[in-house]
Amino acid sequence: MKSYSLLLFVLLSSLYCSTSSALTSKAFIQCLNAHYSEDSTPISQVIYTPKNSSYTSVLEFSIQDLRFNDPSRTKPLVIVTPVRESQIQTVLYCAKKHKIQIRIRGGGHDFEGLSYSSTSPIQFVMIDMLNLRSVDVDVANGTAWVGSGANLGELYYRIAEKSSTYGFPGGVWVTVGTGGFLSGGGYGTLKRKYGLGADNVLDARFIDVNGRILDRESMGEDLFWAIRGGIASNFGVVIAWKLKLVAVPEIVTIFGVKRTLEQNGTELLHKWQTIAPQLDRDLYLRAEIITVTQDGIRTV
Secondary structure (H helix, E strand, O other), rough: OOHHHHHHHHHHHHHHHHHHHHHHHHHHHHHHHHOOOOOOOOHHHHOOOOOOOHHHHHHOOOOOOHHOOOOOOOOOEEEOOOOHHHHHHHHHHHHOOOOOOOEEEEOOOOOOOOOOOOOOOOOOOOOOEEOOOOEEEOOOOOEEEEOOOOOOHHHHHHHHOOOOEEEOOOOOOOOOEHHHHOOOOOOOOOHHHHHHHHHHEEEEEEOOOOOOOHHHHOOOHHHHHHHHHHHHOOOOOEEEEEEEEOOOOOOOOOOOOOOHHOOHHHHHHHHHHHHHHOOOOOOOOOOOOOOOOOOOOEEO
């Protein structure tokens, strides 16, 4: 009898959660439609729920690690892919009104898949920035405005289109989103000379939890400091970043040295740790430790 009662409880709980999610989703979408008044791009065109045929393709579009797409993980109640700032403002208003958590996705590279899934049964809305990915490079002033939806590869490409002697201290993986990279304190191969990517942010266009659009001056230096390394989504939504471009040579030399433990790899790594801090800042050395099979024997 106890087993039947337990089964009935589980079924009723699942039914309640499903019904609750459906009601919350419906109320949230009604709120979006009621409070978004611009006719040029109806907000209904950028809303996706599990009932939409495009929901899965939009969700999986930029997932880099399929482990986090496991059916056991909670997925977004609603996905919004805004094309206008006003749509983001409306999402923030309605999420606040209905007490729904918001998660923001740029490149989908976060190591725990937290921007688009959860291990707990919480209800959340995902704002996917994929449509806000413009990159405007100003060579004359050595700056660039980049949308939070653009990835690092797009940023590098647009800079290279305009100049062979400008670059940006971004990361190695070109599919990483600029929004997450900058707000999370990301670093790359130019860090010894130019620091973190966040160190080279001059300004930002930011929407706070109350829907106000702010720049560096109006948000103040404390908040501007926080969004550059303190995860911007803790405070609001960054729409775009103004970056300081850095000088780079037209020709760069790259080389690699491979050594196993049997080939004095340990000694080489120790030597690298000793001399690396003393080297010229124009030289970047990176050590990777991986397992390999050599002559049928696994080694490092």
